[in-house]
Amino acid sequence: MKTDIVLSGVGGQGILTIAAIISWAAVRNNMNVKQSEVHGMSQRGGSVYSHLRLSTEPISSDLIPYGGADLILSVEPMESLRYLPFLSKEGWLVTNIKPVKNIPDYPPEEDLIKAIEQLPHHVYLDADKLARDIQATKSANIIMLGAASPFLGLKYEDLEWAIEKQFKSKGQDIVDINKKALKLGFDEAKRLFPDMA
Amino acid sequence: MPVLPLLGDEAIAQGALDAGLSGMYAYPGTPSTEIMEYIQRSPLAAQRNVHREWSSNEKTAVESALGMSYAGRRAMAAMKHVGLNVAADPFINSAITGVIGGMVVVSADDPSMHSSQNEQDSRFYGKFAMVPMFEPSTQQEAYDMARYAFGLSERVGLPVLLRMVTRLAHSRAAVKTVDTPGEENKMHLPSDPMRFVLLPVNARKRYKVLIGTQSHLVEEAEKSPFNKYIDGEDKSMGIIASGVAYNYLMENFPGQKVPYPVVKIGQYPLPVDMIRRLFDEVDKVLVLEEGYPFIEDQLTGLLTAGKVIGRYTGNVPRTGELDPTIVGEVLGLEPKKAFEVPADVVKGRPPQLCPGCGHIDVYMGLNKVMEKYGPGHVFSDIGCYTLGALPPYNAINTCVDMGASITMAKGAADAGVRPAVAVIGDSTFTHSGMTGLLDAVIENTPITVIISDNSLVAMTGGQESHAKDRLVEICKGLGVHPDHIRTIVPLPKSRDRIAQMIQEEIDYDGVSVIIASRPCVTHTISLKRKQRAKQQTNK
Numbered sequence: 001m002k003t004d005i006v007l008s009g010v011g012g013q014g015i016l017t018i019a020a021i022i023s024w025a026a027v028r029n030n031m032n033v034k035q036s037e038v039h040g041m042s043q044r045g046g047s048v049y050s051h052l053r054l055s056t057e058p059i060s061s062d063l064i065p066y067g068g069a070d071l072i073l074s075v076e077p078m079e080s081l082r083y084l085p086f087l088s089k090e091g092w093l094v095t096n097i098k099p100v101k102n103i104p105d106y107p108p109e110e111d112l113i114k115a116i117e118q119l120p121h122h123v124y125l126d127a128d129k130l131a132r133d134i135q136a137t138k139s140a141n142i143i144m145l146g147a148a149s150p151f152l153g154l155k156y157e158d159l160e161w162a163i164e165k166q167f168k169s170k171g172q173d174i175v176d177i178n179k180k181a182l183k184l185g186f187d188e189a190k191r192l193f194p195d196m197a
Numbered sequence: 198m199p200v201l202p203l204l205g206d207e208a209i210a211q212g213a214l215d216a217g218l219s220g221m222y223a224y225p226g227t228p229s230t231e232i233m234e235y236i237q238r239s240p241l242a243a244q245r246n247v248h249r250e251w252s253s254n255e256k257t258a259v260e261s262a263l264g265m266s267y268a269g270r271r272a273m274a275a276m277k278h279v280g281l282n283v284a285a286d287p288f289i290n291s292a293i294t295g296v297i298g299g300m301v302v303v304s305a306d307d308p309s310m311h312s313s314q315n316e317q318d319s320r321f322y323g324k325f326a327m328v329p330m331f332e333p334s335t336q337q338e339a340y341d342m343a344r345y346a347f348g349l350s351e352r353v354g355l356p357v358l359l360r361m362v363t364r365l366a367h368s369r370a371a372v373k374t375v376d377t378p379g380e381e382n383k384m385h386l387p388s389d390p391m392r393f394v395l396l397p398v399n400a401r402k403r404y405k406v407l408i409g410t411q412s413h414l415v416e417e418a419e420k421s422p423f424n425k426y427i428d429g430e431d432k433s434m435g436i437i438a439s440g441v442a443y444n445y446l447m448e449n450f451p452g453q454k455v456p457y458p459v460v461k462i463g464q465y466p467l468p469v470d471m472i473r474r475l476f477d478e479v480d481k482v483l484v485l486e487e488g489y490p491f492i493e494d495q496l497t498g499l500l501t502a503g504k505v506i507g508r509y510t511g512n513v514p515r516t517g518e519l520d521p522t523i524v525g526e527v528l529g530l531e532p533k534k535a536f537e538v539p540a541d542v543v544k545g546r547p548p549q550l551c552p553g554c555g556h557i558d559v560y561m562g563l564n565k566v567m568e569k570y571g572p573g574h575v576f577s578d579i580g581c582y583t584l585g586a587l588p589p590y591n592a593i594n595t596c597v598d599m600g601a602s603i604t605m606a607k608g609a610a611d612a613g614v615r616p617a618v619a620v621i622g623d624s625t626f627t628h629s630g631m632t633g634l635l636d637a638v639i640e641n642t643p644i645t646v647i648i649s650d651n652s653l654v655a656m657t658g659g660q661e662s663h664a665k666d667r668l669v670e671i672c673k674g675l676g677v678h679p680d681h682i683r684t685i686v687p688l689p690k691s692r693d694r695i696a697q698m699i700q701e702e703i704d705y706d707g708v709s710v711i712i713a714s715r716p717c718v719t720h721t722i723s724l725k726r727k728q729r730a731k732q733q734t735n736k
Binding site for chain 2: 010011023027032033034035036037038039040041043044045046047051057059060061062063064065066067068078079081082083084085087088089091102103105106107111112115119
């Protein structure tokens with residue numbers, strides 16, 4: 001069993017936190033994990049991505065080949081489309097629709113949605129708005145993790161366990177709000193895209 | 198056997214600690230920074246009081262590592278690839294002196310230049326210095342090689358180069374580590390200290406010793422656990438794959454054997470017999486290597502092209518990093534790409550200065566002054582502030598190497614350029630800017646140096662800056678006239694005052710330094726957190 005995931009967003013949006021949580025959950029199931037990160041210059045408000053590979057078999061490459069990703073999980077809509085060559089024919093694109101407009105030529109949002117809807121398997125929602133609704137503005141990334149949770153090949157309880165492990169040092173309040181964010185993302189994705197799994 | 202989830206960089210650090218490391222020396226640089234950072238937060242390093250403070254630059258780091266080795270203890274120096282240019286002098290000469298305690302130099306290459314000004318291949322330095330060299334393909338190998346390298350270094354009496362690349366440095370996987378870390382060496386002075394005195398009379402002898410060791414280094418490589426001959430049925434081609442390129446090869450044959458014979462390279466100098474065996478068995482040899490055509494170069498030379506294919510012959514792209522997709526194409530396998538990037542809606546998103554950054558105020562003030570002189574007068578340097586070359590600032594005209602802002606401004610001023618302005622960060626200044634400033638002071642060259650001081654090393658994620666609270670004293674000490682050492686806090690409201698100050702110093706016919714100091718908006722808190730954590734592990 002393997003799941004290859006491309007995580008994407010803009011520097012500072014917390015994709016490495018998502019990667020860490022998924023990795024913990026996979027390791028709990030004795031899976032092999034390779035997680036490639038981006039450090040350095042591009043972290044300053046530029047495009048960032050991470051390749052995350054989970055498998056019951058040994059994993060050779062730290063990078064996913066074109067057409068190999070089972071999932072693109074993005075916290076920004078334009079960034080979700082940047083890595084499409086990595087997505088497999090049957091793969092899912094799950095993205096936050098709230099744009100980060102820090103460039104002058106950012107495309108119209110409706111054009112982005114149109115491009116996303118052309119993909120056979122897609123889920124999108126406004127994670128920033130949902131995060132505000134539950135007073136957890138920093139947890140938009142975890143809401144997106146919840147929305148993508150059916151495509152990870154991992155049990156939901158293992159993700160909750162991993163959230164506990166990831167945020168334990170910051171206190172039980174932070175653990176609870178992130179568990180709530182995970183659930184909200186999961187429910188909202190199901191509500192908007194009932195055919196998704 | 199503890200299993201830890203480690204970045205490639207962290208695996209090197211843990212391997213070094215488990216080999217009985219006594220001293221770690223480094224200057225921050227992507228993708229090498231996490232090696233020192235891991236050792237700084239390691240409880241074992243704290244318990245043993247392993248040296249783990251940053252150095253002023255890569256040269257001082259390698260020299261300090263050599264000093265620790267001289268005293269019989271194991272030392273490591275780590276840097277990014279271009280840092281090895283700075284440290285080339287002690288690195289090359291440490292092969293002539295030889296080492297006592299094991300000494301490992303880690304150089305982390307950045308193919309595709311994710312965060313660098315070139316993609317030079319450090320393996321050429323290893324060959325140039327004639328020292329053994331390792332190139333890991335996995336996090337586990339990074340750990341194993343770091344441990345193994347110290348023993349080899351002591352066995353052959355030479356420094357060892359460990360070459361990393363970005364993809365492995367910054368990728369995390371499970372690493373099996375030893376139960377009990379090795380003991381540190383005891384401090385002792387060398388029994389033959391004259392070998393460290395590289396007067397020609399000694400250096401000639403030592404050079405012959407180095408040359409004499411070379412055949413032994415090849416033997417070490419032939420029997421190395423990191424070099425492997427893997428047989429294959431199809432002899433129409435053989436493949437030599439090193440480092441991460443080996444992973445990309447394997448990725449293209451999931452759950453099956455590669456049909457061709459493969460030589461996997463992880464230790465240099467190249468194992469000649471192993472390669473000759475492959476060469477004799479197959480019709481042609483494909484070389485897959487990350488970086489420059491280093492192995493290919495040694496196989497083909499100038500005149501024997503034909504049987505070997507790789508980056509030189511154009512069968513593999515000449516520039517940029519490899520990945521499993523590119524290697525699949527090289528092997529002629531069916532591409533699996535299903536979707537294209539919708540180019541009409543996906544725009545470039547370059548990195549940019551953080552909102553509220555002090556560099557912005559410096560550039561806004563500078564641009565007000567420079568407008569009337571036109572472009573071409575501002576020489577800059579390596580750091581976050583290099584982003585001032587991009588819109589909306591378009592404020593700087595050069596970025597070449599650490600410290601070059603001041604010296605290039607000086608040379609341009611010598612050629613008659615007026616005004617000549619240098620913009621440099623605080624840590625870059627103490628890395629390599631101070632000596633250039635001394636050159637300008639000696640001749641009173643009319644240059645205006647702006648030190649944009651955020652009180653830490655920002656681009657690499659927030660490390661201590663050796664310049665902190667010392668810049669005025671350093672400039673005074675170098676001989677800059679105190680009237681022309683100006684200080685200001687860069688804020689949006691002080692942009693006009695910055696502009697006025699720059700104008701006044703441009704109008705002065707001599708060396709001026711303007712120190713614009715405000716702590717980094719992004720990393721100050723995280724640096725304080727790291728420092729507190731370090732204090733706690735030290736207790």
